[in-house]
Amino acid sequence: MMISAxxxxxxxxxxxxxxYDEAACVLIAxxxxxxxxxxxxxxIPEALRKADxxxxxxxxxxxxxxxxxxxxxxxxxxxxxxxxLSDAIRAMDRYExxxxxxxxxxxxxxxxxxxxxxxxxxxxx
Numbered sequence: 001m002m003i004s005a006x007x008x009x010x011x012x013x014x015x016x017x018x019x020y021d022e023a024a025c026v027l028i029a030x031x032x033x034x035x036x037x038x039x040x041x042x043x044i045p046e047a048l049r050k051a052d053x054x055x056x057x058x059x060x061x062x063x064x065x066x067x068x069x070x071x072x073x074x075x076x077x078x079x080x081x082x083x084x085l086s087d088a089i090r091a092m093d094r095y096e097x098x099x100x101x102x103x104x105x106x107x108x109x110x111x112x113x114x115x116x117x118x119x120x121x122x123x124x125x
Contacts, residue, residue: 006058010039019059045069067103
């Protein structure tokens with residue numbers, strides 16, 4: 001599976017940045033082979049789309065534009081701020097990470113009742 005992570009530095013041994021917006025770079029790699037990682041600093045949402053990334057491990061996202069692009073590409077966003085990349089991947093695999101459902105300051109998901117929400121998450125999700 002292709003994953004990405006907003007890191008504090010360009011290294012597979014780095015920590016996930018406190019926020020997506022503060023990340024020094026974003027790693028893109030196959031989750032089974034981090035050694036072949038590429039590090040991106042520009043046009044990140046588009047780079048994630050081109051690499052067919054399924055997951056972004058990051059901290060809170062403040063940029064409405066970046067959040068909407070990433071979400072629009074159907075990339076699942078997991079809250080992993082402060083974790084080492086390897087620990088974040090293990091936590092993701094164990095379903096221990098919280099989903100990031102909106103950018104900071106966004107309106108969030110209004111309601112799952114009656115399928116009135118269009119966030120893509122099932123009722124109760």
